[in-house]
Structure formats: C-alpha cells, structure tokens
Amino acid sequence: xxxxxxxxxxxxxxxxxxxxxxxxxxxxxxxxxxxxxxxxxxxxxxxxxxxxxxxxxxxxxxxxxxxxxxxxxxxxxxxxxxxxxxxxxxxxxxxxxxxxxxxxxxxxxxxxxxxxxxxxxxxxxxxxxxxxxxxxxxxxxxxxxxxxx
Amino acid sequence: xxxxxxxxxxxxxxxxxxxxxxxxxxxxxxxxxxxxxxxxxxxxxxxxxxxxxxxxxxxxxxxxxxxxxxxxxxxxxxxxxxxxxxxxxxxxxxxxxxxxxxxxxxxx
Numbered sequence: 001x002x003x004x005x006x007x008x009x010x011x012x013x014x015x016x017x018x019x020x021x022x023x024x025x026x027x028x029x030x031x032x033x034x035x036x037x038x039x040x041x042x043x044x045x046x047x048x049x050x051x052x053x054x055x056x057x058x059x060x061x062x063x064x065x066x067x068x069x070x071x072x073x074x075x076x077x078x079x080x081x082x083x084x085x086x087x088x089x090x091x092x093x094x095x096x097x098x099x100x101x102x103x104x105x106x107x108x109x110x111x112x113x114x115x116x117x118x119x120x121x122x123x124x125x126x127x128x129x130x131x132x133x134x135x136x137x138x139x140x141x142x143x144x145x146x147x148x149x
Numbered sequence: 150x151x152x153x154x155x156x157x158x159x160x161x162x163x164x165x166x167x168x169x170x171x172x173x174x175x176x177x178x179x180x181x182x183x184x185x186x187x188x189x190x191x192x193x194x195x196x197x198x199x200x201x202x203x204x205x206x207x208x209x210x211x212x213x214x215x216x217x218x219x220x221x222x223x224x225x226x227x228x229x230x231x232x233x234x235x236x237x238x239x240x241x242x243x244x245x246x247x248x249x250x251x252x253x254x255x256x257x
Binding site for chain 1: 168169181183203204207208209210211212213214215216217218219220222223224225226227228229231
C-alpha cells in the first residue's frame with residue numbers, strides 16, 4: 001500500500017513540473033514586414049555615379065548564419081580602394097556604412113557590426129584609386145532579425 | 150540616458166612605419182528611427198552618423214554611419230604609424246554632439 005501511494009505522488013509532481021517554461025519571449029517585438037525591395041541599388045548608383053561595377057577586387061566577410069540580427073560582425077577589404085560602401089539589400093533602409101580611407105590607412109579594410117532585419121545579401125562596393133568600381137555580395141542567414149519594432 | 154563612453158584600443162608604442170590595428174567602441178543606443186514605443190509613436194532616430202580617426206591632422210579613416218550599424222558601434226581598422234603623435238577619434242551624434250578620444254602613440 002505504502003509503495004503505491006508513493007508512486008501516485010511522484011506522478012502528480014512530474015505532471016506539475018512538466019511544463020515550467022513560460023512566456024520568456026513575450027517581450028519580443030513583433031517582426032514587421034516590409035517590401036522586398038529597398039533603396040540598395042539607388043544607393044549603389046549614387047555611390048558609383050552610375051558607373052559599371054566589376055566583380056572581384058573587394059571582399060566582404062560575414063558569418064554564413066547569424067543567430068542574432070542585431071549585431072552581425074562584418075568586415076570588408078579591397079586592395080587599393082579609396083572608399084567602400086556597404087549596403088544591406090534586405091533592410092528597410094539599405095544603407096549601412098560608407099568608409100573612406102585616408103592617407104594613413106594601412107590597408108583599405110575595416111570591420112564593424114551591423115543590424116540585419118532578416119536573411120539577405122550584404123553588398124560591398126569599392127571605389128578604386130583609378131576610379132573604377134568593384135562589387136561583391138554575401139548572403140547571410142539570420143535566425144532572429146534585428147527587430148525594427 | 151546612459152552616458153556615452155568611448156573606448157579605444159591602440160598600442161601605446163610602435164615602430165615607425167609599422168601597421169597597427171585600432172579597435173574602437175562607443176556606448177550608444179543607435180536608435181534607428183524604425184522602432185515605435187507602446188503608444189505607436191515612432192521613436193526618433195538618434196545615431197552616431199560619422200566616425201573619424203585622424204593622426205596629427207592627417208586622416209586615417211572616415212565612416213559615414215547609417216542606422217543599420219549595431220548599438221554600441223564598433224569599428225576596427227589598420228593604420229600606418231608615421232611617427233610619434235596623437236591619434237584623435239571623433240564620433241558625431243545626430244544631435245550635433247561630438248564625442249572625442251585621444252590616444253598617444255610613441256615611436257621608439
């Protein structure tokens with residue numbers, strides 16, 4: 001008899017503990033939906049002055065999968081570039097940063113952290129010393145977007 | 150509002166012509182202007198819009214910053230040390246405030 005009672009009690013307790021997980025994510029702001037296209041191409045055109053861009057000559061580094069879209073490490077480098085434009089093709093506002101290198105910059109390279117609203121392409125456009133433009137892009141998968149709210 | 154505090158990591162000693170890596174961070178919310186408060190009003194944009202580093206008046210790097218740069222913006226770059234001098238950093242806020250930080254680099 002005693003043994004049976006103990007078993008019953010244990011089962012009740014398990015049932016009570018079973019789902020202790022609550023609304024931890026309740027404060028998470030809902031993701032907004034925005035148009036698939038943004039001003040990325042316009043920004044690139046403004047940066048290049050409408051000039052054609054070639055592939056190669058500029059490198060953009062970012063994680064393949066970013067768990068937190070609020071802070072995604074990104075680095076860009078382009079040998080002999082005077083300026084590099086970074087745009088996020090899937091953000092509500094495509095602009096990220098425009099980096100210009102002065103005479104004391106050792107390499108045309110920089111690193112920063114960016115917000116990404118969701119899985120998208122990051123594009124880097126470099127303005128070379130000879131006036132030509134190079135372009136590279138990289139797809140980043142974002143698990144949790146940098147919520148705009 | 151939390152105090153805006155710049156932090157930079159620069160080697161204090163270098164040899165002439167050496168390439169050093171400079172890391173900078175400034176505590177700043179980088180309010181994007183996309184978010185809304187509980188009443189549905191848009192929270193006005195307030196970001197660091199420009200970051201610049203100059204060494205003895207000569208420019209090393211200048212970055213035009215958009216709201217897509219994360220809160221507490223972090224920038225890392227390489228510079229060539231021409232000689233002893235001061236590396237000056239400046240972050241310009243949307244409200245016009247300029248936060249500055251100076252670091253001395255000594256060439257042995």
